[in-house]
Amino acid sequence: xxxxxxxxxxxxxxxxxxxxxxxxxxxxxxxxxxxxxxxxxxxxxxxxxxxxxxxxxxxxxxxxxxxxxxxxxxxxxxxxxxxxxxxxxxxxxxxxxxxxxxxxxxxxxxxxxxxxxxxxxxxxxxxxxxxxxxxxxxxxxxxxxxxxxxxxxxxxxxxxxxxxxxxxxxxxxxxxxxxxxxxxxxxxxxxxxxxxxxxxxxxxxxxxxxxxxxxxxxxxxxxxxxxxxxxxxxxxxxxxxxxxxxxxxxx
Amino acid sequence: xxxxxxxxxxxxxxxxxxxxxxxxxxxxxxxxxxxxxxxxxxxxxxxxxxxxxxxxxxxxxxxxxxxxxxxxxxxxxxxxxxxxxxxxxxxxxxxxxxxxxxxxxxxxxxxxxxxxxxxxxxxxxxxxxxxxxxxxxxxxxxxxxxxxxxxxxxxxxxxxxxxxxxxxxxxxxxxxxxxxxxxxxxxxxxxxxxxxxxxxxxxxxxxxxxxxxxxxxxxxxxxxxxxxxxxxxxxxxxxxxxxxxxxxxxxxxxxxxxxxxxxxxxxxxxxxxxxxxxxxxxxxxxxxxxxxxxxxxxxxxxxxxxxxxxxxxxxxxxxxx
Numbered sequence: 001x002x003x004x005x006x007x008x009x010x011x012x013x014x015x016x017x018x019x020x021x022x023x024x025x026x027x028x029x030x031x032x033x034x035x036x037x038x039x040x041x042x043x044x045x046x047x048x049x050x051x052x053x054x055x056x057x058x059x060x061x062x063x064x065x066x067x068x069x070x071x072x073x074x075x076x077x078x079x080x081x082x083x084x085x086x087x088x089x090x091x092x093x094x095x096x097x098x099x100x101x102x103x104x105x106x107x108x109x110x111x112x113x114x115x116x117x118x119x120x121x122x123x124x125x126x127x128x129x130x131x132x133x134x135x136x137x138x139x140x141x142x143x144x145x146x147x148x149x150x151x152x153x154x155x156x157x158x159x160x161x162x163x164x165x166x167x168x169x170x171x172x173x174x175x176x177x178x179x180x181x182x183x184x185x186x187x188x189x190x191x192x193x194x195x196x197x198x199x200x201x202x203x204x205x206x207x208x209x210x211x212x213x214x215x216x217x218x219x220x221x222x223x224x225x226x227x228x229x230x231x232x233x234x235x236x237x238x239x240x241x242x243x244x245x246x247x248x249x250x251x
Numbered sequence: 252x253x254x255x256x257x258x259x260x261x262x263x264x265x266x267x268x269x270x271x272x273x274x275x276x277x278x279x280x281x282x283x284x285x286x287x288x289x290x291x292x293x294x295x296x297x298x299x300x301x302x303x304x305x306x307x308x309x310x311x312x313x314x315x316x317x318x319x320x321x322x323x324x325x326x327x328x329x330x331x332x333x334x335x336x337x338x339x340x341x342x343x344x345x346x347x348x349x350x351x352x353x354x355x356x357x358x359x360x361x362x363x364x365x366x367x368x369x370x371x372x373x374x375x376x377x378x379x380x381x382x383x384x385x386x387x388x389x390x391x392x393x394x395x396x397x398x399x400x401x402x403x404x405x406x407x408x409x410x411x412x413x414x415x416x417x418x419x420x421x422x423x424x425x426x427x428x429x430x431x432x433x434x435x436x437x438x439x440x441x442x443x444x445x446x447x448x449x450x451x452x453x454x455x456x457x458x459x460x461x462x463x464x465x466x467x468x469x470x471x472x473x474x475x476x477x478x479x480x481x482x483x484x485x486x487x488x489x490x491x492x493x494x495x496x497x498x499x500x501x502x503x504x505x506x507x508x509x510x511x512x513x514x515x516x517x518x519x520x521x522x523x524x525x526x527x528x529x530x531x532x533x534x535x536x537x538x539x540x541x542x543x544x545x546x547x548x549x550x551x552x553x554x555x556x557x558x559x560x561x562x563x564x565x566x567x568x569x570x571x572x
Contacts, residue, residue: 052452072455082456090449093442101442105458111467115434125439168458 001064003028003203004049004080004172009058011041011048011227018044020227021058026172026205031198033206033214035238036224037247042207043085045224046176050082051075062172077106081170085177085207087157091150095141095160098149099132100125102167128167135163139193155182162193172203179210191217215239223247264422268415283414285530290421291483293522294428296506297515298475304513305436306468307448308358311500312369313476315376316346318495320477322380325393325490335399339481346477350470358465373497380492392491399485417486424482428475432515435471444468509550511559520558 002025011019019041026032034042047053049060051072060068067075076082081102090098107124114121136142139159144152149160162178178194179187191213198204198217208214214221214235221238223231225247231238238244263270271282295317302310320342327338353372360368380387387393399420402408411420435441446454447461454461484490506525511517528546532539554561 051455071460072452073458073460076456076458084453084456088450088453088456090446090453092449093445097442097445101446101454101459102457104439104442109439111440114438114440117438121439164457 002026002061003030003063004205005061005064006045006049007059007061009045009048009060010056011044011053012056018227019048019055019224022224022227022229024222024229026203028171028203029198029201030220031194031204031206031218032220032222033208033218034222034224035208035211035214040224040247041227042224043176044227046082046174046207050080050174073105076168079168079171080174081165081168081172082174083161083165083176083178085180087154087161089149089152089157089160089164091148093149094146095136095149095152096129096132096145098160099135099164099167100128102164103128103131106168132167135166139163140189155186158182159186159189162190166197170202172205173197175204175206175208177207177209179208179213187213265419268418280414283418285527287414287418287421287486289523289526290418290425291479291486292502292506292526293519294421294425295476295479296503296510296518296522297425297428297432298472298479299503300507300512300518301432301435301468301472301475303507304518305441305444305448306465308465308469309362309366310369310469310472311366311497312350312353312357312372312376313472313503314495314497314499315373316350316473316476317480317483317499318376318380318492319349319473320346320480321484321490321494322387322393322480323477324481325396325484326386328396328485329393334402335397335481335485336401339478342481343474343478346480347470347474350473351466354466354469358462358469370497370500373495373500377492377496380495387492390492392489393484394489396484396488396490398488399482420482421486424479428479429515431471431475435468436513436515505547509547509557511557514557514559516562517557517559520562524558 004024004026006022006024009019009022009024010017022041022045024034024045034045036042044053048055051070051074054069058068059066062075062078062080065078067078090101093101109121133142133145136145139162141152141156141160141163144156149157152160158178162175165173165175175194179190182190187210194204194206194213195217206214206218218235221231221233221235222229223238223241223244230243230247231241233241267286268283271286272279275282295313299310299313302308323345324338324342327333327341328335333341357365357368357372381389383389384391398410398412400408400410411417436444443454443459443464446457446459447464451461483494502525506521507518509525510519510521529539529543532542535542550558
């Protein structure tokens, strides 16, 4: 059974079918890339899978359970983490708090326990801070831990958002253009991070325009065009696929 | 050092009635009255800040919750003969129930639409208070609300009859609100509130149910406003519809936004300044409101993020010793 399974997903906007009967399966431990020209429906598909848009048809299964159109916070709690294409952090929280807030909701605690700061909760908090500091270290933001996230550079915020998504140790990581609009050094860093995650056994679904990253690290590539899946296979095969070449370069 | 300052501040605040008696013996009653109002306004502004400052929803409905609490306490005390502490709890619960009920549809609105929706609620509440004469006596007001008696059933009772007594009661109410405010706006709850305020879609990805946290802040704020309403009517001994009109929102907006939105000391500072200041300006009665207005303008122009931001900048500029 695939970790994530999308069956016949369809999303229509007025007059446009942005995602048209797409099937997609991601096995546990796989690194799959979703590519396609601008406007081919990649982000719409992402948003439908993560509860940000209501799908008009089709189903989404996670670990075999139907999670179609579940709200984002519920999907986050069952183990699906996502990042956003445009930099997305909590600007008035510190970099450290940006990470902490991504773990705490996974530790179900009563309102009263939170208000009274029980001993158990304080211990969990200490552990969370340790984990957050390790992740900040990983993305080279350790020295900015107490800075407001809104004051970080674009690339730093992108890395912070990436680290935040890793905070709850999600089973499935959906990355929406992690390398878009950042400088080449950072693109390379991001590639190394994603590759490292994959080696640790994480399951990753990647939307990316940067073909260098996609061809280099993906095990499998899924190509969308005009909302439809037009090709699927290992990177070498996709590179030679006539339909893909047509979609990208053809009239 | 900081601790010593804090202790000194608490001592001064608690012993204020005696200090006032020594400093301005002939104005004692008036000054204490202003201090009681300042404490109650500070508590009310802090409860309001839970919503506008910490989950970032511009509610204009706070007078409605204050009024529901005030009228509940007034009615429970005068018609049902409830003791003070019971009608205080009743007032807080009544306001919380109203907030929870109207909060569900109101939070389907966002940003400006939410503000207008809550404004509508405040206006409706005010109209009801004026016109539901059978219950509220409308503009005739509910009078003869008894002095608060703090008592536990069977135990000793403490009647609050003097102005210093009322002052300490208001101060106790403020202290309770401060403690709850601190508990709610720091640590994990505060972090979740601020996440919702800063970036709601991302909060969803962090596993936060934004509606739940917004409703929580809204309901707790309403309960506190209702409780403060109860203390307020027992102090004045009368409750009239104009106590809950929309002008109250303007006062709260001034205190919270010019003091320092989302900041405990900013809101406290705002409450002290903008409750006491108009009174101090009575020294120049003709120009009072003109000067007050100009001072508001000055703050808005010079420090649009509130007076608290000036303090913050000052403490950054001065190196830590």
